[in-house]
Amino acid sequence: MVIRRVLSVLVAGAVMMSGGLIARAVALENERADVIAELQAVIQSTDRTQMRADHLTGMIEIAEHDTADRAAVLEVRPAFLDEITAFGALINGAGAAVDTSTHRAAAVSAQQTVLAEHDDPAVVVAATATVHALTEKVGEEVATWQAAQSAGPGGPRWSSSGPEGYARVRAALDTVGGAGVGLYESASCAGGTAPACANSNGYIKYRADIAGWSTERLNWAMAHELAHIYQFQVWGSLNSADAYRSLFRGDPEFLANCMAVVRGYPGSVGCDTAQQAWASGIWVGAVR
Template sequence: MRRRAVAVTLAVVAVVAAGVYAKAATLDEQRRDLVTQVIEVTTQADEAEARAVHLAGMIALADDESAELESVLEVRPEFLAELEALSSAFAEAEGKVDVADERTAAVSTQQTVLAEREEPGVVVAATATIRALRTEVDEEVAGWERVQAASSAAPGPKWAAGGQDAYARVRAALDRVGGGGVGLYESSSCAGGSAPACANSNGYIKFRADIATWSDGRLNWAMAHELAHIHQFRVWGSLNASAAYQSLFGGDPEFLANCMALVRGYAGSVGCDGDQQAWASGIWVGAVR
């Protein structure tokens, strides 16, 4: 009887133990599921926070970019105004002076502005470049117009004793050395007829008929020399006030004209050293040092 009771007790204990084990296993599985869920929720929360931070950063970046673009757009109207003025200057220069280099520079500058989205200073600098190009073109056109006015004002017929062929040859030489548009006519009045050619401060050149028979080299030099005087007259005041001019050339415009012709590739009978040539080259572009 006792044995049966013990057996029953053991069976009950086994059943209870099995139940406890099964319940423990279930709780353990639930615990693992709960931990997994917590991890998932935490991960999702972290990802959501990261997305929020990224989104906030993108919004801030967009705000910054918008502000930068706005500052660039604020300075563009002045650039466009200068570009329009340069376009008008190009139209005015048509058929008068070559503005190919200025056009190339303007296109490059415009492309820089079109690509700029952040720095207003880039647009401001580009505006200054366009303004400088316009000033340069305006000055070149004004110079051309002065030459035309001087040419129209040159007294006397273009040719006399030498005839049309003589004039055409001298004219071609003057054009060849850079004097296109400079007034030219035949006259025997240069130094009472003793000088073969001379330049007038009003911007034109006179020549004696016989120089039309000179060799090409000598005729080119003569026209380069006289053209040099035209450029000297344009800076006459500052030229004669220059200590370097007095020191290097003794204040002699003829010597300076020879050196100016030499640096253009037309050598005369009088040589110039390197310092004299370097200084003389500036007069061609209106620079007196």
């Protein structure tokens, strides 16, 4: 009986010990699971933090790169501004001497490109070179045109009226149909008393002050002088024509006024229907 009681006690103690060990093992497993979960949470948080850090670093690098690019563009813009300013001054000075419309359009295009560019300084540098080349081109054309002004009879094509005044008279002569007729400033027309005169060699001279006349009056004056050029082409038959003497009293100035009327540029002297009909023939070389 004693032995059996001892064995029972020992068995009970073993069972109790075994239960305690199992409980401890379970507790340890739960602690391990908690630690692992916490570690995973920390790792995930660390990963998110690193990703955020990497993103911010990338954004900073991009911003710094953009800032550097913009600074580089701003650095080369003043050179472009200098070129476009020089081009504008040259264009304004050229007046009507040369046709600058194509060059002007190219410069405007280059300017728009520069205004739209914020990142690549090479684009601005290229546009600057383009405008510089345009300036040189216009300068060459103006110089060529100015050199040609001294090629006519009596020296330069203008003196006191200047290139702008000359261009205005030239435009009037072109408007009335005299695009191929030479034009020169001179104070020699009737000793300076006549505002303009035509030469039998086929060119027209004008007094400097008429460059300031109204467009209507200037067009009439050029139409009148151009009429004389056409009169010279039929001068012999003109002066032999009875109708010239009866309709115009043999006066080339009166006939020139009527010829101008026919072209649509009436002066202060009127012409009747018969006079206009006869005068129109001179424009086509017909003397009736």
